[in-house]
Amino acid sequence: MNIALDVMGGDHAPHEIVAGAILAARQFDVTISLVGRPDVIERELAKHPTHGLDLPLVPAFEVVEMSDKPAKAVRTKKDSSMVVACELVKEGKADALVTAGNTGGALAAGVLHFGRMQSILRPALIIPFPTTQGFCLILDVGANTDVKPEQLQQFAVMGSLYACRIMGVYNPSVRILSNGEEEGKGSQLVLEATALLERTPSIRFLGNIEARDVTSGVADVVVTDGFTGNVFMKGAEGVSKLLQRVLLDEITAGPISSIGGLLVRSALRRVARRLDDNEYGGAVLLGLSNLLIVGHGRSNANAIRHMIRIAKQSIDTRLVEEIQSGIGEVIDRYDKLVPIHR
Amino acid sequence: MNIALDVMGGDHAPHEIVAGAILAARQFDVTISLVGRPDVIERELAKHPTHGLDLPLVPAFEVVEMSDKPAKAVRTKKDSSMVVACELVKEGKADALVTAGNTGGALAAGVLHFGRMQSILRPALIIPFPTTQGFCLILDVGANTDVKPEQLQQFAVMGSLYACRIMGVYNPSVRILSNGEEEGKGSQLVLEATALLERTPSIRFLGNIEARDVTSGVADVVVTDGFTGNVFMKGAEGVSKLLQRVLLDEITAGPISSIGGLLVRSALRRVARRLDDNEYGGAVLLGLSNLLIVGHGRSNANAIRHMIRIAKQSIDTRLVEEIQSGIGEVIDRYDKLVPIHR
Numbered sequence: 238m239n240i241a242l243d244v245m246g247g248d249h250a251p252h253e254i255v256a257g258a259i260l261a262a263r264q265f266d267v268t269i270s271l272v273g274r275p276d277v278i279e280r281e282l283a284k285h286p287t288h289g290l291d292l293p294l295v296p297a298f299e300v301v302e303m304s305d306k307p308a309k310a311v312r313t314k315k316d317s318s319m320v321v322a323c324e325l326v327k328e329g330k331a332d333a334l335v336t337a338g339n340t341g342g343a344l345a346a347g348v349l350h351f352g353r354m355q356s357i358l359r360p361a362l363i364i365p366f367p368t369t370q371g372f373c374l375i376l377d378v379g380a381n382t383d384v385k386p387e388q389l390q391q392f393a394v395m396g397s398l399y400a401c402r403i404m405g406v407y408n409p410s411v412r413i414l415s416n417g418e419e420e421g422k423g424s425q426l427v428l429e430a431t432a433l434l435e436r437t438p439s440i441r442f443l444g445n446i447e448a449r450d451v452t453s454g455v456a457d458v459v460v461t462d463g464f465t466g467n468v469f470m471k472g473a474e475g476v477s478k479l480l481q482r483v484l485l486d487e488i489t490a491g492p493i494s495s496i497g498g499l500l501v502r503s504a505l506r507r508v509a510r511r512l513d514d515n516e517y518g519g520a521v522l523l524g525l526s527n528l529l530i531v532g533h534g535r536s537n538a539n540a541i542r543h544m545i546r547i548a549k550q551s552i553d554t555r556l557v558e559e560i561q562s563g564i565g566e567v568i569d570r571y572d573k574l575v576p577i578h579r
Numbered sequence: 580m581n582i583a584l585d586v587m588g589g590d591h592a593p594h595e596i597v598a599g600a601i602l603a604a605r606q607f608d609v610t611i612s613l614v615g616r617p618d619v620i621e622r623e624l625a626k627h628p629t630h631g632l633d634l635p636l637v638p639a640f641e642v643v644e645m646s647d648k649p650a651k652a653v654r655t656k657k658d659s660s661m662v663v664a665c666e667l668v669k670e671g672k673a674d675a676l677v678t679a680g681n682t683g684g685a686l687a688a689g690v691l692h693f694g695r696m697q698s699i700l701r702p703a704l705i706i707p708f709p710t711t712q713g714f715c716l717i718l719d720v721g722a723n724t725d726v727k728p729e730q731l732q733q734f735a736v737m738g739s740l741y742a743c744r745i746m747g748v749y750n751p752s753v754r755i756l757s758n759g760e761e762e763g764k765g766s767q768l769v770l771e772a773t774a775l776l777e778r779t780p781s782i783r784f785l786g787n788i789e790a791r792d793v794t795s796g797v798a799d800v801v802v803t804d805g806f807t808g809n810v811f812m813k814g815a816e817g818v819s820k821l822l823q824r825v826l827l828d829e830i831t832a833g834p835i836s837s838i839g840g841l842l843v844r845s846a847l848r849r850v851a852r853r854l855d856d857n858e859y860g861g862a863v864l865l866g867l868s869n870l871l872i873v874g875h876g877r878s879n880a881n882a883i884r885h886m887i888r889i890a891k892q893s894i895d896t897r898l899v900e901e902i903q904s905g906i907g908e909v910i911d912r913y914d915k916l917v918p919i920h921r
Contacts, residue, residue: 369821379758382766416721416809424724424806448814452821464766465810467758472790472811473818479711479794480822480850487846501843504829508822 240548241331242541244273244281245300245318246338248534254337255281257541262290264542265549270295270331272322297321303534307341311349319343323350326527333528333548337519337536343529344380344522351527354561356568359384360524361392362463362531363399364470370454374400375414378466380522389413389430389460390437391564395523396458397440398563402554403521403547409457412446414465420444426462434460439567481505519544521551528557582890583673584883586615586623587642587660588680590876596679597623599883604632606884607891612637612673614664639663645876649683653691661685665692668869675870675890679861679878685871686722686864693869696903698910701726702866703734704805704873705741706812712796716742717756720808722864731755731772731802732779733906737865738800739782740905744896745863745889751799754788756807762786768804776802781909823847861886863893870899 244254251273258269259282268291271278275296282292299317301310311320319338323346325331336343344362353360361377376396381388393411400409413431415423422445423431434442446456448469461469488501519532519540528551530544551557586596593615600611601624610633613620617638624634641659643652653662661680665688667673678685686704695702703719718738723730735753742751755773757765764787765773776784788798790811803811830843861874861882870893872886893899 367821367825369824382758382769414810416724416806416813427724427806448810448812449817449820451814452817464758464769465807468756468790468807469810469814470790471758472793472814475791475794476815476818477822478791479709480819482711483709483850484826484843484846487849488843501826501830501846504826504843507829508825 238549238552239268239270239331240545241270241272241295241322241325241334242545243318243322243334243336243338244271244278245297246336246343247532247536248303248337249537250337251277251281252284253536253538254541256285256538257536257545258292259285259287259290260538260542261545262287262292265546267291267545267549268293269545270322270325272297272325273300273318274298295321295325301339301342303339305339305342307339308345310339310342311345319346320350323347327351332552333530335519335530335532335541335544335548337532337534337541337544340379340531340534343531347522347525347527347529351525351529354524354526354557354564356561356564357524358388358391360522361388361395362466362520362522363396364520365404366451366459366470366473368452368454372404373451373454373456373459374404375451375459375461375466375470376523377461377463378470378520379463381463383464384426384462386426386429386433389426389462390433390567391524393434393437393440393442393458393460394563394567395560396460398559399521399523399556400457402556402559403550406457408441410455411440411442411458411460412444412456413442414448414451414459414461414469415445416447418445418447418450430460437567439563481509519547521547523560526557528552580891580894581610581612581673582887583612583614583637583664583667583676584887585660585664585676585678585680586613586620587639588678588685589874589878590645590679591879592679593619593623594626595878595880596883598627598880599878599887600634601627601629601632602880602884603887604634607888609633609887609891610635611887612664612667614639614667615642615660616640637663637667643681643684645681647681647684649681650687652681652684653688661688662692665689669693674894675872677861677872677874677883677886677890679874679876679883679886682721682873682876685873689864689867689869689871693867693871696866696868696899696906698903698906699866700730700733702864703730703737704808704862704864705738706862707746708793708801708812708815710794710796714746715793715796715798715801716746717793717801717803717808717812718865719803719805720812720862721805723805725806726768726804728768728771728775731768731804732775732909733866735776735779735782735784735800735802736905736909737902738802740901741863741865741898742799744898744901745892746799748799750783752797753782753784753800753802754786754798756790756793756801756803756811757787758789760787760789760792772802779909781905823851861889863889865902868899870894
């Protein structure tokens with residue numbers, strides 16, 4: 238098993254990326270191809286003991302910057318670490334691509350180089366989101382802004398398989414994000430998708446979920462379009478930041494400010510760790526012919542390690558093939574249910 | 580000035596509603612018509628000193644329950660406090676309706692009884708949302724699930740006027756909620772609405788805003804469709820609850836648990852107060868021919884007081900007329916810009 242890692246992508250590249258690769262290579266016993274500028278990678282490797290680890294270096298001299306226009310960067314920067322890593326996977330020399338670089342660029346590179354699986358209308362970005370019970374999976378969180386009901390149906394099937402195979406959830410429950418939990422509540426898209434989801438026996442569909450209840454753990458998989466999913470996910474980030482800031486203000490303005498501040502700061506750090514996507518391992522773009530794991534720009538070594546863990550598990554459980562056959566089954570058994578050629 | 584108050588609506592009706600009315604009548608020197616079951620209202624009034632306050636009682640013997648189907652309840656429960664209060668306003672006997680009852684019911688009653696202002700395509704629900712700088716206004720947060728670009732343009736004009744007249748924001752900035760802050764990012768709806776908003780000189784439109792940045796105070800008014808706005812608002816509620824719960828867990832599991840827990844519990848209460856919609860006064864359904872202020876089901880006396888304050892300010896500043904003329908101006912001066920008869 239060989240995982241291609243974009244060493245130059247991310248706010249903390251290259252040092253945290255290389256450090257994460259070393260952690261993962263040691264823990265999971267996988268080959269990790271380090272793609273990027275050789276001088277940079279060698280300098281980083283020299284900082285760590287790497288004896289016995291399989292970390293081949295694959296040269297790439299350009300970098301897709303966080304500020305680059307995604308599609309353009311991927312087309313023009315052919316010698317970038319992101320594109321070269323993509324090529325490695327496409328040519329069968331590696332089994333998955335892991336990157337914490339420009340998210341839009343990674344999605345564009347994946348679609349362009351890997352291509353969609355047969356019968357898949359659109360790939361979808363899936364992330365784990367914290368709940369009081371642990372986490373749930375949400376997709377799509379940003380790969381597609383405007384979708385059709387049939388696409389949401391496929392997202393549900395892919396999300397359900399991901400929950401089962403990668404997250405180990407038995408018979409995962411699936412709900413669709415809406416503006417009310419009651420039946421019949423929702424946009425036209427949600428109502429039409431609901432009608433399809435109710436007729437999809439390969440998933441355990443339980444109807445609507447309100448945004449307020451996503452964190453309460455009443456669904457294992459939450460399906461939505463990439464626009465709404467993105468608003469939900471980024472809204473949560475903003476609110477969480479606001480709350481932490483206001484809380485620190487309040488505590489440090491209080492009577493026993495210094496002790497309180499200390500206590501809360503330390504608790505907030507633990508909370509952040511518990512809620513952090515680092516623990517779960519980034520987002521996966523489901524529906525492509527090859528595996529693509531995309532991390533947050535601020536990914537540290539631990540986040541990279543988790544992303545590589547997800548990549549390994551996806552390869553071990555043959556996620557791509559599972560999704561292909563899951564979608565095929567929906568199409569075969571419930572013919573005409575998914576009009577794929579529109 | 581007479582404000583019609585639905586005494587029977589809300590989780591804490593009737594006691595908190597009546598208590599709020601008394602607070603408001605004393606503070607703002609307004610007449611508040613208490614609409615509901617006379618025996619219930621008289622029992623509540625007897626608990627407070629009300630000398631010198633103008634609190635006429637208007638009998639209504641039914642109640643729109645929180646669990647009722649909104650549209651149906653409003654049509655069938657003609658003697659409910661919500662519908663009777665609506666009628667008072669419609670007949671010109673009161674100047675605004677304030678309710679903390681069934682939100683869907685209140686919206687349905689407003690649209691059905693008050694009707695839309697001339698030229699207004701759809702009414703929109705506006706709420707204040709906390710930011711690090713204070714608050715911003717978001718609309719629509721749930722009145723319309725599927726909207727057209729022209730409707731978003733009208734939301735922007737109404738929101739801008741509301742920010743200016745009621746919240747006292749000078750020359751408010753307006754942004755549209757999208758899945759990225761960059762120009763060109765967004766759903767088809769967002770892109771088309773953006774083109775209209777850029778050609779609307781009566782507002783200060785600054786482009787896209789990401790959900791993550793709503794809390795950072797870079798916009799006074801955030802425009803979105805009711806589906807996305809609802810997901811954003813309720814998602815924030817869920818995340819805030821999760822974070823508070825996890826934080827308390829972490830603190831009370833820590834080494835100095837009891838002191839820490841105490842400190843944090845007290846700070847969280849202050850945070851909740853600071854972030855609470857109670858302080859700002861509920862949601863307003865903009866675009867109707869009469870004023871409708873809708874509170875959260877859990878509104879307490881203080882929330883009711885703030886809702887009545889908003890009602891009074893809206894009457895004082897002639898909000899309905901201002902919006903009517905603002906929308907008229909957009910339509911007159913930029914003819915064909917808003918195709919209102921589609």
